[in-house]
Amino acid sequence: MQYYPSPEEVIEMDVLIQAVESAFVDHGTGRSVMPPKVYVDLPGGDFRTMPSYIPSLQTAGVKIVNVHPDNRKAGLPTVMAVTVLLDPPTGRPIAVLNATTLTDLRTGASAAVATRALAQKKKGTLGIIGSGRQANSGIRAIPLVFEPEEVLVWSRTRSNAERFAKNHSHLPVRVSDIETVAGADVLLTVTPSKVPLIKDKWISDGAHINAIGADAPGKQEIDPDILQRAFVIVDDMDQATHSGEVNMPIQKGIYSPSRIAGTLGEVLTGAVRRPSPDEITVFDSTGLSIMDLAAAHLAIGKGKVIDLPFMENTGMSDDPGVRE
Amino acid sequence: MQYYPSPEEVIEMDVLIQAVESAFVDHGTGRSVMPPKVYVDLPGGDFRTMPSYIPSLQTAGVKIVNVHPDNRKAGLPTVMAVTVLLDPPTGRPIAVLNATTLTDLRTGASAAVATRALAQKKKGTLGIIGSGRQANSGIRAIPLVFEPEEVLVWSRTRSNAERFAKNHSHLPVRVSDIETVAGADVLLTVTPSKVPLIKDKWISDGAHINAIGADAPGKQEIDPDILQRAFVIVDDMDQATHSGEVNMPIQKGIYSPSRIAGTLGEVLTGAVRRPSPDEITVFDSTGLSIMDLAAAHLAIGKGKVIDLPFMENTGMSDDPGVRE
Numbered sequence: 001m002q003y004y005p006s007p008e009e010v011i012e013m014d015v016l017i018q019a020v021e022s023a024f025v026d027h028g029t030g031r032s033v034m035p036p037k038v039y040v041d042l043p044g045g046d047f048r049t050m051p052s053y054i055p056s057l058q059t060a061g062v063k064i065v066n067v068h069p070d071n072r073k074a075g076l077p078t079v080m081a082v083t084v085l086l087d088p089p090t091g092r093p094i095a096v097l098n099a100t101t102l103t104d105l106r107t108g109a110s111a112a113v114a115t116r117a118l119a120q121k122k123k124g125t126l127g128i129i130g131s132g133r134q135a136n137s138g139i140r141a142i143p144l145v146f147e148p149e150e151v152l153v154w155s156r157t158r159s160n161a162e163r164f165a166k167n168h169s170h171l172p173v174r175v176s177d178i179e180t181v182a183g184a185d186v187l188l189t190v191t192p193s194k195v196p197l198i199k200d201k202w203i204s205d206g207a208h209i210n211a212i213g214a215d216a217p218g219k220q221e222i223d224p225d226i227l228q229r230a231f232v233i234v235d236d237m238d239q240a241t242h243s244g245e246v247n248m249p250i251q252k253g254i255y256s257p258s259r260i261a262g263t264l265g266e267v268l269t270g271a272v273r274r275p276s277p278d279e280i281t282v283f284d285s286t287g288l289s290i291m292d293l294a295a296a297h298l299a300i301g302k303g304k305v306i307d308l309p310f311m312e313n314t315g316m317s318d319d320p321g322v323r324e
Numbered sequence: 325m326q327y328y329p330s331p332e333e334v335i336e337m338d339v340l341i342q343a344v345e346s347a348f349v350d351h352g353t354g355r356s357v358m359p360p361k362v363y364v365d366l367p368g369g370d371f372r373t374m375p376s377y378i379p380s381l382q383t384a385g386v387k388i389v390n391v392h393p394d395n396r397k398a399g400l401p402t403v404m405a406v407t408v409l410l411d412p413p414t415g416r417p418i419a420v421l422n423a424t425t426l427t428d429l430r431t432g433a434s435a436a437v438a439t440r441a442l443a444q445k446k447k448g449t450l451g452i453i454g455s456g457r458q459a460n461s462g463i464r465a466i467p468l469v470f471e472p473e474e475v476l477v478w479s480r481t482r483s484n485a486e487r488f489a490k491n492h493s494h495l496p497v498r499v500s501d502i503e504t505v506a507g508a509d510v511l512l513t514v515t516p517s518k519v520p521l522i523k524d525k526w527i528s529d530g531a532h533i534n535a536i537g538a539d540a541p542g543k544q545e546i547d548p549d550i551l552q553r554a555f556v557i558v559d560d561m562d563q564a565t566h567s568g569e570v571n572m573p574i575q576k577g578i579y580s581p582s583r584i585a586g587t588l589g590e591v592l593t594g595a596v597r598r599p600s601p602d603e604i605t606v607f608d609s610t611g612l613s614i615m616d617l618a619a620a621h622l623a624i625g626k627g628k629v630i631d632l633p634f635m636e637n638t639g640m641s642d643d644p645g646v647r648e
Contacts, residue, residue, distance in 0.1 A: 001406075003327065003420075003632050005632065005633040005634065006633075033364050033365060035362045035363075035364065038359045038362060038373070038375055039359075040357050040359065040375050040376065040377050040384065041357060041377075042377060042384055042410075042412045042413070042415060043412055043413050044413055044414070045414075045415050046415075047375070047384060047410055047415050049362070049373050049375040049386050051362055051364050051371070051373040051388075052364065053364050053365075053366060060364065060366055060371060061388075062373050062386065062388050064375075064385075064386050064408050064410070064417070066410060066414075066415020066416070067415070068413075068414055068415045071414055071415070074414060076414050076416060076635070080415060080416055080417060080634075081417075082325075082408055082417045082420070082634075084388050084406055084408065084420075086366075086371055086388070086390060088366045088367055089366070089367050089368055089392075090368070090369075090390070090392055090395055090398060090400050091366060091369050091370075091371050091390020091391070091392045091395070091404060092390070092400060092404055093388070093404060093405075093406045096327075096406070096408075096420055096632075098633075098634055306630070306632060308327050308329065308420075308630060309329040309330075309422075310329065310404075310406075310422055311400075
């Protein structure tokens with residue numbers, strides 16, 4: 001068994017986008033196994049357990065990830081993660097990865113996959129609502145599939161948006177008001193909001209929205225009226241209806257799961273067709289274990305590795321009597 | 325974060341029995357959080373993801389464990405496991421443990437807890453059906469709570485039973501036929517059987533049966549007629565009805581979940597009363613994540629430890645912009 005302390009160092013974003021896209025294709029064709037993630041509440045937050053198996057990668061495993069919104073005060077990230085990979089034919093644990101930064105990267109990569117598959121335009125304005133870690137990975141990933149003539153960013157705390165713009169000054173980024181940002185051709189929402197921030201009337205015709213922030217029951221970022229008139233694609237039907245952008249509108253009875261057009265995997269395989277050019281598209285992302293496994297798989301055998309004794313301590317056999 | 329390659333080396337069975345009993349008490353009083361384990365099928369086996377949170381131990385985490393029956397042919401254990409522990413107030417991963425042998429030990433400990441709580445006699449004959457790793461941990465644990473005047477063992481392969489008896493020659497162990505073994509005062513069944521091995525007529529009045537082997541849908545070890553007339557206690561209602569000894573009889577409609585008397589935790593707290601002395605008692609065990617966390621918790625800070633860089637690589641903050 002090996003530990004990977006910084007697997008993100010060997011990950012190229014363009015390669016990750018392809019890997020995540022392949023994982024979605026496997027998901028869309030039923031060639032992966034992924035139960036819905038399981039939530040356990042903790043004081044000040046929760047943790048999620050995310051198992052899956054991707055036969056095409058010969059990879060199985062589990063990501064374990066917390067969300068503790070007040071961690072910043074203690075100098076810790078809100079979200080930390082480890083991924084454990086198993087060898088499918090034997091079940092042997094083969095790797096433990098620090099998946100904290102990988103989680104950001106694969107989330108950004110999934111927004112790029114959805115943007116490439118769903119956005120009507122190939123270039124235009126990119127709007128980002130939020131300025132945290134997922135905003136950082138989004139602005140790294142989306143420009144690889146959508147040419148941003150301008151990047152507009154809004155954050156509840158204006159100084160955070162300004163810092164974000166400064167940190168990405170290699171792109172034409174500027175801070176703007178939420179209404180203007182929301183009118184972008186491609187929109188990325190990456191906030192922890194529990195109330196809709198984005199009004200329906202702000203959205204441009206034919207816009208594509210990556211609704212990333214809502215990933216737990218009770219969270220939502222965009223006006224349910226947007227969902228009512230949009231072509232809504234989810235990452236996974238079970239997870240999205242439970243904890244995605246659609247979860248609150250469904251719970252309130254103002255949106256029906258039957259209105260969801262399909263999954264991103266189904267769009268990628270052609271099982272679900274893209275809508276007409278002036279229709280708004282929404283990618284409702286909750287984050288899938290298969291994305292984490294695809295990202296982890298890219299890192300195996302590369303970069304910093306610490307060998308961990310494992311098999312030496314298990315007896316190498318369960319032949320009766322060996323242990324006593 | 326730290327890795328524990330051999331946490332079993334610091335675990336005393338009597339201490340573990342107490343720790344597992346405390347975890348069951350917390351479970352019985354609703355003071356722990358434990359979703360049912362999640363199964364993912366793999367080629368040649370499966371793996372199970374088992375998250376939980378025990379507030380009284382300030383411990384949260386996940387055990388990841390496989391079952392691959394043909395692993396022996398490849399010189400690997402059938403079952404291998406790792407446990408990841410998190411710090412509840414921050415969600416930070418604090419430890420990864422090789423939980424392979426810990427899994428055996430905590431299973432044996434749980435049989436001892438159930439035997440102490442349910443067996444009518446405090447000494448007598450101990451019968452063991454099976455001779456693998458779980459039989460080994462059972463014969464280490466049960467004699468700490470039940471004085472075995474004689475230990476009888478049966479295995480499908482007689483030479484395995486003979487080796488088991490030889491390996492435990494500090495106890496009065498002998499190999500016998502299945503009918504005689506099944507007639508013991510305290511019985512431990514630890515086979516991977518999918519058909520009932522133990523006939524109703526073989527069971528002695530007032531016997532206590534630890535039915536441990538059935539831990540996945542389709543598995544069963546004892547005649548459903550035994551369940552019909554016994555006082556049946558499960559480790560967890562959801563898990564047992566899904567994958568415990570009762571799962572097949574329930575699926576076939578010959579046993580009703582409403583007949584289950586309660587959980588081991590409820591017996592320990594007195595919420596469910598033990599039956600009259602001549603009644604047969606059955607402990608239907610599927611294995612709980614809280615048992616794994618209780619066992620792992622005992623090992624933290626002791627024995628061999630390998631430090632793993634984790635926080636150094638996560639940026640220590642998700643303050644926007646820090647990562648770019």
